[in-house]
Amino acid sequence: MSGKMERYRDEECDQFTIKVRMKKRWTPHFLAMLHCMEHYGSLGCSRVLSFYSDGDGDFRPTFEWPADLRFDAKPRKDDGGDRFWDAG
Numbered sequence: 128m129s130g131k132m133e134r135y136r137d138e139e140c141d142q143f144t145i146k147v148r149m150k151k152r153w154t155p156h157f158l159a160m161l162h163c164m165e166h167y168g169s170l171g172c173s174r175v176l177s178f179y180s181d182g183d184g185d186f187r188p189t190f191e192w193p194a195d196l197r198f199d200a201k202p203r204k205d206d207g208g209d210r211f212w213d214a215g
Contacts, residue, residue: 133153145197157188175211 142209149157160178180186192198202210 141196143193144148146191148190150185153186153188 147157157178160176164176167176200212200214203213203215204211
């Protein structure tokens with residue numbers, strides 16, 4: 128769902144669904160990264176989490192999300208294609 132506004136620490140929040148398609152062998156690793164992201168957030172812990180996007184191999188995911196969501200944020204750092212995003 129898109130457009131449902133919630134509040135967290137006096138800021139507006141989005142709640143939405145992303146549909147993912149990827150090879151089975153990558154799923155546990157991808158979900159482990161998301162779980163770690165959620166866990167660190169609940170602890171208030173700031174760390175860089177990384178996921179190797181092996182496009183030369185068989186990691187070729189596809190994602191679908193609501194068309195009204197923006198995804199035009201520029202990376203804070205781009206080092207030869209190794210990109211880092213942070214809302215700061």
